[in-house]
Amino acid sequence: VEKDKEACQPKDNLNFALRILREHNLKITVLRKLILTFLTSSHGPFTIENIYENTHKIKACNLTTIYRIIAQLEELGLVRRSELGDGLSRYEYQCVDHPHHHLVCRSCKKVVPIETSVFPDVEKVAKKQGFKKVYPYFEIFGLCRSCFD
């Protein structure tokens, strides 16, 4: 999915996502809206469990359904998946206007966003290696102050 620039203003993320759903003939169900509302208004990334808990306290639902909806959103490019090294996938709303990398604490999984501009050569290096496309999103691991002894 190619997103329009103008659609990514903070408050429009939810509406943009709903539009994408409609364009793909996907119905605007209560659960989809709840999940998207949560993701577009919170800083992630979140585990499936996180998303399930948040959603479930508002409306009874099933873990399986969360898995399915998130998979669809990822497929549509509305959600980005991150692997932080503990075997749990994490997800966050992906806004093309605010691409960023993650600085991740290996121990406590604390996540700090880092501007993509910090690594200006990524694209160039990738091209040189024969890559046609690189994602402006990756995880850099380390230990945050409180986890470093």
Next chain:
Amino acid sequence: VEKDKEACQPKDNLNFALRILREHNLKITVLRKLILTFLTSSHGPFTIENIYENTHKIKACNLTTIYRIIAQLEELGLVRRSELGDGLSRYEYQCVDHPHHHLVCRSCKKVVPIETSVFPDVEKVAKKQGFKKVYPYFEIFGLCRSCFD
């Protein structure tokens, strides 16, 4: 485990690893040696399955054992784990003299090593975010030419 600089010459990786094992009172078993020989002489990263297949064709062994040995090697800092996004952990021998990042094709999982010198600001940026230590190893995802339509 802090590694000595002089120990990381290509042909010494195996001996270095064996020394580390001894220093930790871990026995030099046939399987441990086979796995380390494979890892120190091949370019990774490899899945547990990869390692198992390679080892098993030389000596009958059990998948469980491979998991256990690799976990120990990772704990010792001799092996580095990578998550490439397909749910399978991958491992490669980690030599402090040759830290590098991975450029990974999201589709075919092809891996190209990238010199850490290409991203000189990583450390600085991490420090500014309150991180005491960052690993000079991370994965950058993209699509290689053959997988890009």
Next chain:
DNA sequence: ATGATTGCAAAGGCTTTGCAAGGCG
């Protein structure tokens, strides 16, 4: 009304654990 979506139960796939047998030093 009708095709998409959800819940529930079960199956899958990778990984870990328990325990007895075997191996290294």
Next chain:
DNA sequence: CGCCTTGCAAAGCCTTTGCAATCAT
């Protein structure tokens, strides 16, 4: 010989699948 290591079987966990019931348009 004594403790570490391995094999085997079973359990754990997260995730996916099948199918019938329910919902959005």
